[in-house]
Amino acid sequence: MALVQQVRDGDFLGATLDLSQPFETAEWTVSSGVQCQLLMRGVLQVTPPNIKGTEKDIVLSSGIHGDETSPIELVQRLTEGVLQGRVIPAHRILLIIGHPEAINAQTRYIDENMNRLFKGHNEERNVDCKVANQLQKVISHFFAGSRAENKDRWHLDMHSAIRDSKHYTFAVSPFTAKPTRSNRLFSFLSRAGIEAVLMSNASSPTFSWHSAEYYAAQALTLELGKVAEFGENDLSSLELFYEALLALVTEQELPSEWQNDELKIYKVTRTLIKHSEQFSFTFPDELANFTFFEQGKLLGSDEDVEYFSLSGGEAVVFPNSRVALGHRACLLVQQADVDLGEQVTLRQ
Numbered sequence: 001m002a003l004v005q006q007v008r009d010g011d012f013l014g015a016t017l018d019l020s021q022p023f024e025t026a027e028w029t030v031s032s033g034v035q036c037q038l039l040m041r042g043v044l045q046v047t048p049p050n051i052k053g054t055e056k057d058i059v060l061s062s063g064i065h066g067d068e069t070s071p072i073e074l075v076q077r078l079t080e081g082v083l084q085g086r087v088i089p090a091h092r093i094l095l096i097i098g099h100p101e102a103i104n105a106q107t108r109y110i111d112e113n114m115n116r117l118f119k120g121h122n123e124e125r126n127v128d129c130k131v132a133n134q135l136q137k138v139i140s141h142f143f144a145g146s147r148a149e150n151k152d153r154w155h156l157d158m159h160s161a162i163r164d165s166k167h168y169t170f171a172v173s174p175f176t177a178k179p180t181r182s183n184r185l186f187s188f189l190s191r192a193g194i195e196a197v198l199m200s201n202a203s204s205p206t207f208s209w210h211s212a213e214y215y216a217a218q219a220l221t222l223e224l225g226k227v228a229e230f231g232e233n234d235l236s237s238l239e240l241f242y243e244a245l246l247a248l249v250t251e252q253e254l255p256s257e258w259q260n261d262e263l264k265i266y267k268v269t270r271t272l273i274k275h276s277e278q279f280s281f282t283f284p285d286e287l288a289n290f291t292f293f294e295q296g297k298l299l300g301s302d303e304d305v306e307y308f309s310l311s312g313g314e315a316v317v318f319p320n321s322r323v324a325l326g327h328r329a330c331l332l333v334q335q336a337d338v339d340l341g342e343q344v345t346l347r348q
């Protein structure tokens with residue numbers, strides 16, 4: 001079956017991963033009146049009928065890491081609904097299954113962690129760099145194509161965590177000077193049953209940071225459960241999230257009120273970078289995310305430095321001593337209070 005026909009029939013994921021089929025761009029309208037544009041392998045732009053100029057521009061990405069499959073299954077489910085006319089979006093949406101080569105190889109990345117390649121254009125030294133560059137282009141094209149007067153841009157970059165976590169689902173809010181932490185975004189998280197949000201304190205070259213920094217999008221990295229192979233994900237535990245996602249794309253506007261105590265907020269206190277091959281933790285890399293260390297505990301060391309937990313203690317997120325040199329080996333976080341205005345801000 002030709003790739004485009006396979007997508008039109010609803011199998012966006014199958015067509016994306018079948019690299020034996022040459023890619024072709026295509027444009028068509030589904031029975032519901034929704035317009036579809038296949039822009040790139042794994043990238044489908046969806047435009048609702050009767051654009052009013054008040055629409056959001058929503059990017060929903062998955063598969064930026066090839067072995068994180070539950071978000072890919074959610075994107076396929078939503079896309080199939082749109083393609084078969086059962087889901088009628090009220091907003092412009094860009095649906096992404098990001099890294100077909102890594103997904104086929106069932107691996108996080110091929111040569112370089114693609115979620116560290118979104119600072120800007122990369123020299124095309126490998127497939128990860130090439131795909132990251134193409135995704136940056138397609139995002140730019142998508143946001144530029146909006147006819148809305150007041151741009152309301154969103155980007156949910158969906159991942160799943162490598163290890164167990166004391167919070168089954170959580171979000172990382174990238175650091176930027178742009179107003180990307182709206183009450184409406186947090187209200188969505190609370191409705192979606194996301195358990196915690198980490199407020200980053202420094203720029204990072206991730207996909208969600210890219211959209212926040214360059215397009216002022218309400219952008220997040222979402223961690224949805226734990227890594228598993230296709231077909232082995234417990235999607236029932238993400239049902240509340242999927243329902244909220246459906247509401248986000250199909251309802252004109254979501255309520256902005258949210259219950260602060262339903263969602264735990266953490267501030268990132270430090271990012272430990274691996275500076276040398278001597279970097280090590282005092283605990284195994286499999287340590288569950290959000291494991292707490294009392295003040296003064298030795299957490300790890302590098303060539304000429306020892307890291308102790310700070311006053312008030314710190315919890316560890318994404319510990320990985322095997323990352324490439326210069327990359328993040330973990331985040332250290334502390335629970336925090338926030339003030340609710342138009343934007344959600346950390347209380348000083």
Ligand SMILES: O=C(O)CCC(=O)N[C@@H](CCC(=O)O)C(=O)O
Binds near residue numbers: 160161320
């Ligand atoms: O479980 C892990 O260690 C990694 C899960 C994952 O891929 N997380 C993202 C977070 C990106 C961010 O900080 O916004 C990543 O490491 O790329």
Ligand SMILES: [Zn+2]
Binds near residue numbers: 064115159160
């Ligand atoms: Zn990931």
